[in-house]
Amino acid sequence: MTTAESSSQPGALRRTVRRFDGSALYIFTALAVVYLLLPVFVIILFSFNDPAGKTNTTWQGFTLKYWMDPLGVPGIANAIFLSLVIAFISTIVATALGTLIALALVRYEFRLSGATNALIFIPMATPEIVLGASLLTMFVSIGGAPFFPLSAFTILIAHIMFNISYVVVTVRARLTGFPRHLEEAAMDLGANEWLTFWKVTFPLILPGIVAAGLLAFSLSIDDFVITNFTAGKTQTFPMFIYAKNRIGIPVQVNVIGTIIFLIAVGTVGVTTLARIRADARARS
Amino acid sequence: MGGWIKRHKWVVPYALLAPGMLWLIVFYLYPSIQMFIASFWSGTLETGFTFSLSNWTNYPDALSASSAQFIRSILYAAAATLLTFLIAYPLAYTIAFKGGRYKALLLFLVVAPFFTSFLLRTISWKLILSDNGIILGPLKAVGILPPEFRLLAEPIAVVSGITYNFLPFMTLPIYVAVEKIDHRLVEAAKDLYAGPWRPGGAIAGLLVGGVLGGVLGYIFEYPVPIWAASWAIAGAIIGWAFISESFTRVTFPLSLPGVFAGSLLTFIPAIGDYVNAEYLGNPTTSMIGNVIQNKFLVQNDYPAASALSFILLAGILIAVAIYARALGTENLTTGHG
Structure with missing residues (x-):
């Protein structure tokens, strides 16, 4: 912690370890966020899929046709x-x-x-x-x-x-x-x-x-x-x-799921921004 | 009117309570009693049900017919609670202590999965874990895993689905608890020469990792010694590198209310869940929720299903009561200690 300590040789080692400690937590957090969002990403991705049969489980090709007709089931x-x-x-x-x-x-x-x-x-x-x-x-x-x-x-x-x-x-x-x-x-x-x-x-x-x-x-x-x-x-x-x-x-379910996700994200985004603005105004 | 209320002030709280509490009494309390009565029924939906105390045998009958699913539910829910804790703690800790101005964004990302449908999320998880999906596909292509290796329909798939779906329930209470910790306490501990906890951290990590790995290996029906050994090694490294005395003596004890609340919020939905087992598992990984759902909605076997539901309810309420007694009810109902 002290400057005298960090200038010495074992201090340098300790600093490296400490830096590794810090970045390891950031890397872990990034991985956890990826883990949390991966299924959401898959839901959104498969709303653009063009499946061959009835099952929308493997990626076949990009299409917007289900977004054009989200209620078509x-x-x-x-x-x-x-x-x-x-x-x-x-x-x-x-x-x-x-x-x-x-x-x-x-x-x-x-x-x-x-x-x-x-x-x-x-x-x-x-x-x-x-x-x-x-x-x-x-x-x-x-x-x-x-x-x-x-x-x-x-x-x-x-x-x-x-x-x-x-x-x-x-x-x-x-x-x-x-x-x-x-x-x-x-x-x-x-x-x-x-x-x-x-x-x-x-x-x-x-x-x-x-x-x-x-x-x-x-x-x-x-x-x-x-x-x-x-x-x-x-x-x-x-x-x-x-x-x-x-x-x-049906792919439309993914389309609707994505729309619901976007609306929810938008609502939370707007209310958070409004709160931040109100806090800023209250402080000024 | 106003004068009457002033003279009878005691009625005001009851008047405020009445509509909501009436709803809970009629549509929560009474149905629970009705379910208890139904567990003493005999008969079928077609012929009608008759109540008799001699039908108490519904309980041992239902229990012995589905003891495997009951035990599996407890084990899977415990494993999922443990895994959510292991993921959520460092995550919540980092957001609370090192999040800086990204705190709100990171918290938002933690709850973002809840903005999509629970069923769609689970189906999506099934695609991810599938035999040639985005995880196993590449690993098989480069030859790290043999082509016949699979995760889907294995116990680990069900537990990982539950872990995924309920992870935010664990993360948020731990975040709230860690966030409240006064940084000056941690600084004070460091000033009083609390440093890295070695070799204690490594030994503790080795033991805890070994036990947890062994238990998880057993629950997942994988080779226990291999799991115990690899988790022991990982635990020792983590304990050596990351666990400090200020963490074991200050941060962790102060965050325990969050850990307890998170465990409860994860374990309760996990033990009653049937969607993950249905979508990600196979018939030999079915949980008690699958049995109850099937008996109620497919077989119309209300007496047996009611008996099982009642055992589940009673078990959980007893566990929660013990928990609440140990921690104080205020902690549980208000979420802050």
Whole structure:
């Protein structure tokens, strides 16, 4: 560490070792990132493939024709539409219900808070397959409308259920460490509780609510395991992929997957840039 | 109205909770109880199911019929959790301590796979591991590997798929824990003459590497001595070159909450997973998730499937409870220690 040390002969050796230490970590990180992104790259690459038969598994040649016709497989448009609708509704309902729970847990002391915490946490600790299986068992044992036969409605019930816990945890993280004195100031200036909530509290926790909503949306739109148990014959986009995998995935699935990837990357990019700008403005 | 609420302030939290908690009670708690009841059913979907306590034999019957898959699930999930840890720790450490202004970008790259579909990712992984895919193809072409060598449909393919799919779940909590560590503590340790940990690091690496390599070799059904020996050598080199006293005494202990949270977040989805085993494995690598999925959705054998699901649920909740008792529930539910 000291200059006297590094000028001596063993110091030079130690410096080389230290440099190797440092660069080894960078090389490892680069390899790990390649490992993480390799399958994503393959998905995007094979959206430009021109397969000979039904299976899109070996590279045959470059084509844009599936990008020109991304919905050109029977059923794919309906599946995407249904996934979007379910993700949209389940996000709104779960975000509303979860935010209320988070407010109650952080703001109030009440007798059942331990039990409430447990009931929020346990669904997240339950494997998805058990969540799906237990809902299926209940729907079957009820055996009548609107729960049976399974439908988009039963998928929606399941998605709202598993999203609530994630919303609570995300919003609660934003609420803890909340500057309570701002609310007190608003009350001192004559605002009632209702006005204080909407003018002070809500704008401050809104980033947390938006983050929770984005998380809920992405969990819902990509959910396969729970949907597989609660969908019956209804096809969301992941269910469509699963069904098609037996006979060969159409290239359009890769096109749609790539589009979803680009939209998600764009959304995260825009929100991150906006946050960086806001931080910079707050600092200047 | 406002006056009534002021006089009965205790109702406010319950009013806020009611809609969401009702949803969880009706669509999580009640179905779980219903599943427990269904595990005492007999009959078929066509004739209808009847409940009887004498059907407790569903449990031993289901367990003995699928004990191999149960054990395999535990082993595969444990192996995948271990591998995600070995990849995620240096990755999270580098991002947190050496990421500099690329921190946000690197974190973004870690979660980027989640922006594509889970099924597509797994199918894509299958293409990558395939017999003449982009990894094995070139290695076979230059003669490093024999032409009949394969990864797909082997246990290692299933475990590598699970490792791949859940790696971000391990990386993010470790990152959060490492990022919070005060650099001054590490500096202080160095000032107090904490240097490279030799030969302790090499010996520890040798032992840990040997044990882990042996266990992984056993799980992958590969020659155990070869795996143990090569991992022991790798462990010794890593321990000698990279493990310092400030790491073993300061950084690593302080990052343990992240390691525990990450292990839980990886192990739980891993043990119930059936997609990786279905897409990347063969019938002799099927996991308990495959059995449950098949019994529920193909055979309609609800009693046996419910019994298996309930065993899985109970096992995990007991494990999580022990975990939570050891670490405190706040750590687990809020993610910060």
